[in-house]
Amino acid sequence: MVSLNVKPSVSVAAPKPARPIGFPRPRVPGRQAIALISDHGDPAADIGKEEAGGQNVYVRQVGEALAKLGWQVDMFTRKVKADDPTIVQHSAHCRTIRLVAGPQDFIPRDQLFSYMPEFVSAFQAFQAKEGTNYPLIHTNYWMSAWVGLQLKQHTNIQLVHTYHSVGAVKYQAVPLRPAIADTRLRIEQEVLENANCIVATSPQEEETLRSLVSQAGCIEVIPCGTDIENFHSIPKAEARAQLGLGQDEAIVLYVGRFDPRKGIDTLVKACARLKEGVNCRVLGVDGTCLIPTPYALNPSKLKLVIVGGSEPDQADGQERQRIEAKVQELGLADQTEFVGRVGHDLLPLYYTAADVCVIPSHYEPFGLVAIEAMACGTPVVASDVGGLKFTVVPEETGLLVPPKDVDAFANAIDRILSQELWAKKLRRQASIRVQQNFSWSGVAAHLSDLYRHLLAQSISHEGLWQPTSERLVNPAAMTKAS
Structure with missing residues:
Protein backbone atom coordinates (compact mmCIF):
# COMPACT_ATOMS: atom_id res chain seq x y z
CA MET A 1 0.00 0.00 0.00
CA ILE A 222 15.49 -6.28 2.61
CA PRO A 223 12.48 -4.28 3.89
CA CYS A 224 10.77 -1.34 2.25
CA GLY A 225 11.43 2.12 3.60
CA THR A 226 9.92 5.55 3.99
CA ASP A 227 11.08 9.13 3.65
CA ILE A 228 11.80 9.93 7.30
CA GLU A 229 12.59 13.54 6.41
CA ASN A 230 9.01 13.99 5.22
CA PHE A 231 7.20 11.53 7.48
CA HIS A 232 7.96 12.59 11.03
CA SER A 233 6.15 13.64 14.19
CA ILE A 234 4.73 17.14 14.55
CA PRO A 235 2.35 18.45 17.23
CA LYS A 236 -1.07 16.87 16.76
CA ALA A 237 -2.89 20.11 17.56
CA GLU A 238 -0.92 21.91 14.86
CA ALA A 239 -1.71 19.23 12.25
CA ARG A 240 -5.42 19.30 13.07
CA ALA A 241 -5.54 23.08 12.92
CA GLN A 242 -3.96 23.07 9.45
CA LEU A 243 -6.43 20.43 8.21
CA GLY A 244 -9.50 21.96 9.86
CA LEU A 245 -10.13 18.93 12.07
CA GLY A 246 -11.59 19.20 15.57
CA GLN A 247 -9.14 19.10 18.45
CA ASP A 248 -11.42 16.89 20.56
CA GLU A 249 -12.34 14.41 17.81
CA ALA A 250 -11.25 10.76 18.00
CA ILE A 251 -9.82 10.45 14.48
CA VAL A 252 -9.55 7.06 12.81
CA LEU A 253 -7.54 7.22 9.57
CA TYR A 254 -7.40 5.03 6.47
CA VAL A 255 -4.83 5.74 3.73
CA GLY A 256 -4.78 3.78 0.49
CA ARG A 257 -6.45 2.81 -2.73
CA PHE A 258 -10.07 1.75 -3.08
CA ASP A 259 -9.76 -1.97 -3.70
CA PRO A 260 -11.85 -4.82 -2.24
CA ARG A 261 -8.64 -6.48 -1.01
CA LYS A 262 -7.89 -3.42 1.13
CA GLY A 263 -10.78 -4.32 3.46
CA ILE A 264 -12.15 -0.80 3.84
CA ASP A 265 -15.64 -2.18 4.45
CA THR A 266 -14.30 -3.97 7.56
CA LEU A 267 -13.09 -0.64 8.92
CA VAL A 268 -16.41 1.08 8.15
CA LYS A 269 -18.35 -1.66 9.92
CA ALA A 270 -15.98 -1.46 12.91
CA CYS A 271 -16.56 2.28 13.17
CA ALA A 272 -20.32 1.67 13.00
CA ARG A 273 -19.97 -0.66 16.01
CA LEU A 274 -18.05 2.02 17.87
CA LYS A 275 -20.74 4.55 17.07
CA GLU A 276 -23.38 2.21 18.51
CA GLY A 277 -21.41 2.37 21.75
CA VAL A 278 -21.96 -1.28 22.70
CA ASN A 279 -20.15 -4.43 21.69
CA CYS A 280 -22.27 -7.54 21.94
CA ARG A 281 -19.97 -10.48 22.61
CA VAL A 282 -22.75 -13.06 23.17
CA LEU A 283 -25.89 -13.30 21.02
CA GLY A 284 -29.05 -15.26 21.76
CA VAL A 285 -30.59 -17.71 19.30
CA ASP A 286 -32.91 -14.94 18.13
CA GLY A 287 -30.01 -12.59 17.51
CA THR A 288 -30.60 -10.42 20.56
CA CYS A 289 -27.66 -9.27 22.65
CA LEU A 290 -27.23 -11.27 25.87
CA ILE A 291 -24.05 -9.65 27.23
CA PRO A 292 -23.63 -6.05 26.03
CA THR A 293 -20.19 -4.58 26.68
CA PRO A 294 -19.89 -0.80 26.38
CA TYR A 295 -16.95 0.65 24.48
CA ALA A 296 -14.84 3.17 26.38
CA LEU A 297 -14.90 5.63 23.48
CA ASN A 298 -17.43 8.46 23.46
CA PRO A 299 -19.21 7.65 20.15
CA SER A 300 -20.09 11.28 19.49
CA LYS A 301 -16.35 12.08 19.17
CA LEU A 302 -15.66 9.44 16.49
CA LYS A 303 -14.39 10.70 13.12
CA LEU A 304 -13.43 8.42 10.21
CA VAL A 305 -11.08 10.02 7.67
CA ILE A 306 -10.46 8.14 4.39
CA VAL A 307 -7.52 9.42 2.34
CA GLY A 308 -6.72 8.22 -1.16
CA GLY A 309 -8.32 6.89 -4.30
CA SER A 310 -8.78 8.10 -7.84
CA GLU A 311 -11.58 10.13 -9.32
CA PRO A 312 -15.07 8.50 -9.28
CA ASP A 313 -14.95 7.79 -13.03
CA GLN A 314 -11.63 5.90 -12.90
CA ALA A 315 -10.84 2.24 -12.24
CA ASP A 316 -11.41 2.24 -8.49
CA GLY A 317 -14.49 4.46 -8.67
CA GLN A 318 -16.87 1.53 -8.36
CA GLU A 319 -15.26 0.39 -5.09
CA ARG A 320 -15.31 3.93 -3.73
CA GLN A 321 -19.03 4.18 -4.53
CA ARG A 322 -19.61 0.87 -2.75
CA ILE A 323 -17.81 2.13 0.36
CA GLU A 324 -19.66 5.45 0.27
CA ALA A 325 -22.95 3.55 0.07
CA LYS A 326 -21.91 1.40 3.06
CA VAL A 327 -21.10 4.54 5.05
CA GLN A 328 -24.57 5.91 4.29
CA GLU A 329 -26.25 2.61 5.09
CA LEU A 330 -24.57 2.37 8.50
CA GLY A 331 -25.36 5.97 9.45
CA LEU A 332 -21.77 7.18 9.43
CA ALA A 333 -22.08 9.89 6.77
CA ASP A 334 -21.88 12.77 9.24
CA GLN A 335 -18.78 11.29 10.89
CA THR A 336 -16.89 10.26 7.75
CA GLU A 337 -14.75 12.41 5.46
CA PHE A 338 -13.59 11.20 2.04
CA VAL A 339 -10.53 13.33 1.42
CA GLY A 340 -9.40 11.88 -1.93
CA ARG A 341 -5.80 11.97 -3.09
CA VAL A 342 -3.52 14.36 -1.22
CA GLY A 343 -0.05 15.70 -1.89
CA HIS A 344 3.22 14.59 -0.39
CA ASP A 345 3.22 17.77 1.67
CA LEU A 346 -0.16 17.08 3.30
CA LEU A 347 -0.05 13.35 3.93
CA PRO A 348 2.15 13.59 7.06
CA LEU A 349 -0.37 16.07 8.49
CA TYR A 350 -3.17 13.50 8.16
CA TYR A 351 -1.06 10.80 9.78
CA THR A 352 -0.09 13.07 12.67
CA ALA A 353 -3.61 14.42 13.14
CA ALA A 354 -5.00 10.89 13.51
CA ASP A 355 -5.27 9.05 16.81
CA VAL A 356 -4.95 5.72 15.05
CA CYS A 357 -4.25 4.56 11.49
CA VAL A 358 -6.08 1.40 10.44
CA ILE A 359 -4.87 -1.02 7.77
CA PRO A 360 -7.61 -3.65 7.32
CA SER A 361 -6.10 -5.32 4.23
CA HIS A 362 -6.82 -8.95 3.49
CA TYR A 363 -3.12 -9.31 2.63
CA GLU A 364 -0.09 -6.99 2.39
CA PRO A 365 3.38 -8.22 1.33
CA PHE A 366 4.82 -5.29 3.30
CA GLY A 367 2.48 -2.34 3.90
CA LEU A 368 4.11 1.05 3.35
CA VAL A 369 1.23 2.86 5.03
CA ALA A 370 2.11 1.22 8.33
CA ILE A 371 5.62 2.61 8.45
CA GLU A 372 4.55 6.01 7.13
CA ALA A 373 2.01 6.28 9.95
CA MET A 374 4.47 4.99 12.54
CA ALA A 375 7.15 7.42 11.33
CA CYS A 376 4.67 10.20 12.14
CA GLY A 377 4.15 8.77 15.62
CA THR A 378 0.70 7.33 14.90
CA PRO A 379 -0.25 3.93 16.38
CA VAL A 380 -1.44 1.34 13.86
CA VAL A 381 -4.22 -1.23 13.98
CA ALA A 382 -3.59 -3.68 11.16
CA SER A 383 -4.60 -7.08 9.85
CA ASP A 384 -2.39 -9.85 11.16
CA VAL A 385 -1.18 -10.81 7.68
CA GLY A 386 1.92 -10.74 5.49
CA GLY A 387 4.52 -8.06 6.05
CA LEU A 388 2.30 -6.23 8.55
CA LYS A 389 3.40 -8.89 11.05
CA PHE A 390 6.93 -7.56 10.51
CA THR A 391 6.35 -3.81 10.48
CA VAL A 392 3.87 -3.54 13.37
CA VAL A 393 5.02 -4.75 16.79
CA PRO A 394 1.92 -5.74 18.80
CA GLU A 395 1.46 -3.80 22.05
CA GLU A 396 4.55 -1.68 21.23
CA THR A 397 3.73 0.24 18.02
CA GLY A 398 0.12 -0.80 17.54
CA LEU A 399 -2.10 -3.89 17.40
CA LEU A 400 -2.59 -6.78 14.99
CA VAL A 401 -6.01 -8.40 14.59
CA PRO A 402 -7.47 -11.11 12.33
CA PRO A 403 -8.41 -9.79 8.86
CA LYS A 404 -12.13 -9.22 8.17
CA ASP A 405 -12.92 -9.49 11.93
CA VAL A 406 -15.13 -6.45 12.53
CA ASP A 407 -15.37 -6.91 16.32
CA ALA A 408 -11.61 -7.38 16.66
CA PHE A 409 -10.93 -4.16 14.73
CA ALA A 410 -13.53 -2.25 16.77
CA ASN A 411 -12.03 -3.48 20.05
CA ALA A 412 -8.46 -2.66 18.99
CA ILE A 413 -9.40 0.83 17.82
CA ASP A 414 -11.31 1.40 21.07
CA ARG A 415 -8.29 0.37 23.16
CA ILE A 416 -6.00 2.88 21.50
CA LEU A 417 -8.56 5.70 21.48
CA SER A 418 -9.48 5.25 25.13
CA GLN A 419 -6.09 4.57 26.77
CA GLU A 420 -4.25 7.86 26.33
CA LEU A 421 -1.13 7.10 28.38
CA TRP A 422 -0.56 3.81 26.58
CA ALA A 423 -1.26 5.45 23.23
CA LYS A 424 1.44 8.05 23.93
CA LYS A 425 3.91 5.23 24.54
CA LEU A 426 2.86 3.58 21.26
CA ARG A 427 3.39 6.84 19.37
CA ARG A 428 6.89 7.29 20.75
CA GLN A 429 7.94 3.68 20.09
CA ALA A 430 6.43 3.67 16.60
CA SER A 431 8.49 6.66 15.51
CA ILE A 432 11.70 5.21 16.92
CA ARG A 433 11.15 1.84 15.20
CA VAL A 434 10.85 3.44 11.77
CA GLN A 435 13.85 5.71 12.22
CA GLN A 436 16.00 2.77 13.22
CA ASN A 437 14.82 0.23 10.65
CA PHE A 438 12.99 1.68 7.65
CA SER A 439 14.73 4.63 6.02
CA TRP A 440 15.06 4.57 2.22
CA SER A 441 18.75 5.34 2.53
CA GLY A 442 19.20 2.22 4.65
CA VAL A 443 17.17 0.12 2.20
CA ALA A 444 19.24 1.40 -0.72
CA ALA A 445 22.48 0.66 1.14
CA HIS A 446 21.41 -2.98 1.57
CA LEU A 447 20.40 -3.23 -2.10
CA SER A 448 23.64 -1.58 -3.20
CA ASP A 449 25.63 -4.12 -1.22
CA LEU A 450 23.65 -6.95 -2.83
CA TYR A 451 24.18 -5.52 -6.33
CA ARG A 452 27.93 -5.13 -5.80
CA HIS A 453 28.32 -8.69 -4.60
CA LEU A 454 26.30 -10.08 -7.50
CA LEU A 455 28.30 -8.11 -10.05
CA ALA A 456 31.59 -9.12 -8.43
CA GLN A 457 30.55 -12.77 -8.47
CA SER A 458 29.53 -12.56 -12.12
CA ILE A 459 33.04 -11.40 -12.99
CA SER A 460 34.81 -13.97 -10.80
CA HIS A 461 32.36 -16.76 -11.77
CA GLU A 462 31.80 -17.67 -8.13
CA GLY A 463 28.61 -19.28 -6.87
CA LEU A 464 25.28 -17.63 -6.20
CA TRP A 465 24.90 -14.85 -3.67
CA GLN A 466 24.23 -16.27 -0.22
CA PRO A 467 21.41 -14.61 1.72
CA THR A 468 22.27 -12.70 4.89
CA SER A 469 20.87 -15.47 7.08
CA GLU A 470 23.29 -18.00 5.56
CA ARG A 471 26.25 -15.63 5.68
CA LEU A 472 25.61 -14.87 9.35
CA VAL A 473 25.72 -18.57 10.28
CA ASN A 474 28.61 -19.24 7.91
CA PRO A 475 31.37 -16.66 8.48
CA ALA A 476 33.60 -18.34 5.90
CA ALA A 477 30.95 -17.83 3.24
CA MET A 478 30.59 -14.18 4.23
CA THR A 479 34.32 -13.64 3.96
CA LYS A 480 34.35 -15.22 0.52
CA ALA A 481 31.44 -13.08 -0.68
CA SER A 482 33.09 -9.94 0.60
Missing part, protein backbone atom coordinates in the same frame (compact mmCIF):
# COMPACT_ATOMS: atom_id res chain seq x y z
CA VAL A 2 0.73 2.93 -0.21
CA SER A 3 1.92 6.33 0.23
CA LEU A 4 -0.46 8.70 -1.49
CA ASN A 5 2.00 11.49 -2.19
CA VAL A 6 1.11 13.38 -5.35
CA LYS A 7 2.28 16.65 -6.81
CA PRO A 8 5.15 16.92 -4.31
CA SER A 9 5.87 20.55 -5.06
CA VAL A 10 4.88 22.32 -1.83
CA SER A 11 6.82 20.69 0.95
CA VAL A 12 10.53 21.40 1.24
CA ALA A 13 11.05 17.79 2.36
CA ALA A 14 9.20 16.33 -0.62
CA PRO A 15 11.06 15.04 -3.67
CA LYS A 16 11.64 17.62 -6.36
CA PRO A 17 9.19 17.49 -9.29
CA ALA A 18 10.45 15.42 -12.19
CA ARG A 19 11.23 17.16 -15.45
CA PRO A 20 11.19 15.64 -18.94
CA ILE A 21 14.26 15.52 -21.15
CA GLY A 22 15.13 13.95 -24.48
CA PHE A 23 17.51 11.14 -25.28
CA PRO A 24 20.12 9.85 -25.99
CA ARG A 25 22.13 10.86 -22.93
CA PRO A 26 25.88 10.38 -22.57
CA ARG A 27 26.91 7.91 -19.89
CA VAL A 28 28.56 9.25 -16.78
CA PRO A 29 32.17 8.14 -16.21
CA GLY A 30 32.69 6.25 -12.99
CA ARG A 31 29.02 5.30 -12.51
CA GLN A 32 27.69 1.83 -13.18
CA ALA A 33 24.38 1.85 -15.02
CA ILE A 34 21.64 -0.45 -13.68
CA ALA A 35 18.02 -0.88 -14.73
CA LEU A 36 14.92 -1.11 -12.57
CA ILE A 37 11.88 -2.46 -14.43
CA SER A 38 8.33 -1.80 -13.23
CA ASP A 39 6.04 -2.63 -16.14
CA HIS A 40 2.74 -1.25 -14.81
CA GLY A 41 3.95 0.82 -11.83
CA ASP A 42 5.23 4.09 -13.29
CA PRO A 43 7.76 5.59 -10.84
CA ALA A 44 6.93 9.07 -12.19
CA ALA A 45 3.15 8.68 -11.82
CA ASP A 46 0.96 10.53 -9.34
CA ILE A 47 0.49 8.09 -6.48
CA GLY A 48 -3.11 7.08 -5.85
CA LYS A 49 -4.19 7.09 -9.48
CA GLU A 50 -4.99 3.95 -11.46
CA GLU A 51 -2.51 1.18 -10.63
CA ALA A 52 -0.31 3.67 -8.76
CA GLY A 53 0.49 2.64 -5.22
CA GLY A 54 3.18 1.06 -3.08
CA GLN A 55 5.16 -0.43 -5.97
CA ASN A 56 5.50 2.96 -7.65
CA VAL A 57 6.75 4.48 -4.40
CA TYR A 58 9.20 1.63 -3.83
CA VAL A 59 10.78 1.82 -7.28
CA ARG A 60 10.98 5.62 -7.32
CA GLN A 61 12.43 5.93 -3.82
CA VAL A 62 14.87 3.05 -4.28
CA GLY A 63 16.00 4.47 -7.61
CA GLU A 64 16.65 7.94 -6.25
CA ALA A 65 18.42 6.60 -3.16
CA LEU A 66 20.62 4.29 -5.23
CA ALA A 67 21.60 7.25 -7.43
CA LYS A 68 22.80 9.06 -4.31
CA LEU A 69 25.00 6.05 -3.56
CA GLY A 70 26.81 6.34 -6.89
CA TRP A 71 24.75 4.25 -9.33
CA GLN A 72 23.37 5.43 -12.67
CA VAL A 73 19.73 4.37 -12.38
CA ASP A 74 17.30 3.96 -15.29
CA MET A 75 13.75 2.96 -14.32
CA PHE A 76 11.65 1.45 -17.12
CA THR A 77 7.86 1.37 -17.24
CA ARG A 78 5.07 1.14 -19.85
CA LYS A 79 3.82 4.37 -21.40
CA VAL A 80 0.08 4.80 -20.80
CA LYS A 81 -0.50 8.26 -22.29
CA ALA A 82 0.75 9.43 -25.69
CA ASP A 83 1.39 12.97 -24.42
CA ASP A 84 3.42 11.83 -21.39
CA PRO A 85 7.15 12.55 -21.73
CA THR A 86 9.19 9.55 -22.80
CA ILE A 87 11.89 10.31 -20.26
CA VAL A 88 11.45 11.93 -16.86
CA GLN A 89 14.57 13.04 -15.02
CA HIS A 90 14.22 12.77 -11.22
CA SER A 91 17.81 13.70 -10.37
CA ALA A 92 21.11 13.99 -12.19
CA HIS A 93 21.61 10.22 -12.13
CA CYS A 94 18.09 8.79 -11.91
CA ARG A 95 15.37 8.83 -14.55
CA THR A 96 12.18 7.08 -15.64
CA ILE A 97 11.96 5.79 -19.23
CA ARG A 98 8.47 5.07 -20.57
CA LEU A 99 8.44 2.39 -23.26
CA VAL A 100 5.66 1.89 -25.80
CA ALA A 101 4.25 -1.62 -25.39
CA GLY A 102 0.72 -1.97 -26.67
CA PRO A 103 -1.84 0.87 -26.73
CA GLN A 104 -0.74 4.08 -25.05
CA ASP A 105 -3.65 3.86 -22.69
CA PHE A 106 -4.47 2.48 -19.25
CA ILE A 107 -4.83 -1.31 -19.32
CA PRO A 108 -5.73 -3.33 -16.19
CA ARG A 109 -2.92 -5.50 -14.89
CA ASP A 110 -4.66 -8.77 -15.66
CA GLN A 111 -4.77 -7.79 -19.35
CA LEU A 112 -1.21 -6.53 -19.75
CA PHE A 113 0.84 -9.68 -20.16
CA SER A 114 0.25 -10.07 -23.91
CA TYR A 115 2.13 -6.78 -24.45
CA MET A 116 5.25 -7.84 -22.54
CA PRO A 117 7.07 -9.13 -25.68
CA GLU A 118 6.71 -5.60 -27.08
CA PHE A 119 8.12 -4.28 -23.80
CA VAL A 120 11.20 -6.51 -24.20
CA SER A 121 11.71 -5.30 -27.79
CA ALA A 122 11.29 -1.66 -26.77
CA PHE A 123 13.78 -2.10 -23.93
CA GLN A 124 16.34 -3.65 -26.25
CA ALA A 125 15.80 -0.92 -28.86
CA PHE A 126 16.30 1.81 -26.27
CA GLN A 127 19.41 0.09 -24.96
CA ALA A 128 20.86 -0.17 -28.48
CA LYS A 129 20.04 3.46 -29.32
CA GLU A 130 21.84 4.75 -26.24
CA GLY A 131 24.64 2.21 -26.43
CA THR A 132 23.98 1.34 -22.80
CA ASN A 133 24.84 -1.93 -21.10
CA TYR A 134 22.92 -2.91 -17.97
CA PRO A 135 24.82 -5.74 -16.25
CA LEU A 136 22.21 -5.85 -13.47
CA ILE A 137 18.43 -5.55 -13.77
CA HIS A 138 16.06 -5.36 -10.78
CA THR A 139 12.51 -6.30 -11.81
CA ASN A 140 9.32 -5.57 -9.89
CA TYR A 141 6.08 -7.59 -10.07
CA TRP A 142 5.61 -10.83 -12.01
CA MET A 143 5.24 -9.40 -15.53
CA SER A 144 8.49 -7.49 -15.12
CA ALA A 145 10.01 -10.78 -13.93
CA TRP A 146 9.08 -12.35 -17.26
CA VAL A 147 10.78 -9.44 -19.04
CA GLY A 148 13.88 -9.95 -16.93
CA LEU A 149 13.94 -13.68 -17.62
CA GLN A 150 13.77 -13.05 -21.38
CA LEU A 151 16.62 -10.56 -21.18
CA LYS A 152 18.65 -12.97 -19.06
CA GLN A 153 18.38 -15.59 -21.82
CA HIS A 154 20.08 -13.28 -24.32
CA THR A 155 22.63 -11.41 -22.20
CA ASN A 156 24.77 -12.14 -19.18
CA ILE A 157 22.82 -10.02 -16.70
CA GLN A 158 22.42 -10.39 -12.97
CA LEU A 159 18.67 -10.57 -12.32
CA VAL A 160 17.19 -9.36 -9.02
CA HIS A 161 13.45 -9.48 -8.43
CA THR A 162 10.92 -8.10 -5.92
CA TYR A 163 7.41 -9.62 -6.02
CA HIS A 164 5.29 -6.86 -4.37
CA SER A 165 2.39 -9.30 -4.56
CA VAL A 166 2.42 -13.10 -4.61
CA GLY A 167 -0.14 -14.76 -6.84
CA ALA A 168 -0.36 -17.91 -4.69
CA VAL A 169 -1.58 -15.71 -1.83
CA LYS A 170 -3.74 -13.36 -3.87
CA TYR A 171 -5.69 -16.14 -5.57
CA GLN A 172 -6.56 -17.73 -2.23
CA ALA A 173 -8.60 -14.63 -1.38
CA VAL A 174 -10.53 -14.14 -4.62
CA PRO A 175 -13.67 -16.09 -5.60
CA LEU A 176 -12.76 -16.27 -9.30
CA ARG A 177 -9.21 -16.59 -10.57
CA PRO A 178 -8.45 -14.54 -13.69
CA ALA A 179 -7.51 -16.28 -16.91
CA ILE A 180 -3.90 -15.19 -16.48
CA ALA A 181 -3.55 -16.89 -13.07
CA ASP A 182 -1.77 -20.07 -14.20
CA THR A 183 0.70 -18.07 -16.28
CA ARG A 184 1.46 -15.80 -13.34
CA LEU A 185 1.99 -18.70 -10.93
CA ARG A 186 4.35 -20.40 -13.37
CA ILE A 187 6.43 -17.25 -13.91
CA GLU A 188 6.59 -16.48 -10.19
CA GLN A 189 8.04 -19.94 -9.60
CA GLU A 190 10.41 -19.62 -12.56
CA VAL A 191 11.84 -16.30 -11.42
CA LEU A 192 12.38 -17.56 -7.86
CA GLU A 193 14.29 -20.55 -9.15
CA ASN A 194 16.29 -18.76 -11.88
CA ALA A 195 16.95 -15.16 -10.78
CA ASN A 196 20.28 -14.43 -9.17
CA CYS A 197 18.48 -13.21 -6.08
CA ILE A 198 14.95 -12.46 -4.86
CA VAL A 199 14.43 -9.48 -2.55
CA ALA A 200 11.67 -10.26 -0.04
CA THR A 201 10.46 -7.24 1.91
CA SER A 202 9.82 -9.15 5.16
CA PRO A 203 10.61 -12.51 6.77
CA GLN A 204 6.92 -13.33 6.36
CA GLU A 205 7.15 -12.87 2.60
CA GLU A 206 10.20 -15.14 2.51
CA GLU A 207 8.23 -17.82 4.40
CA THR A 208 5.33 -17.40 1.95
CA LEU A 209 7.60 -17.81 -1.06
CA ARG A 210 9.20 -20.94 0.41
CA SER A 211 5.91 -22.56 1.41
CA LEU A 212 3.76 -21.61 -1.60
CA VAL A 213 6.12 -20.99 -4.53
CA SER A 214 9.41 -22.94 -4.38
CA GLN A 215 12.11 -24.20 -2.03
CA ALA A 216 14.75 -23.44 -4.68
CA GLY A 217 16.43 -20.12 -5.39
CA CYS A 218 18.11 -17.37 -3.41
CA ILE A 219 16.13 -14.97 -1.19
CA GLU A 220 17.48 -11.91 0.62
CA VAL A 221 15.22 -10.05 3.08
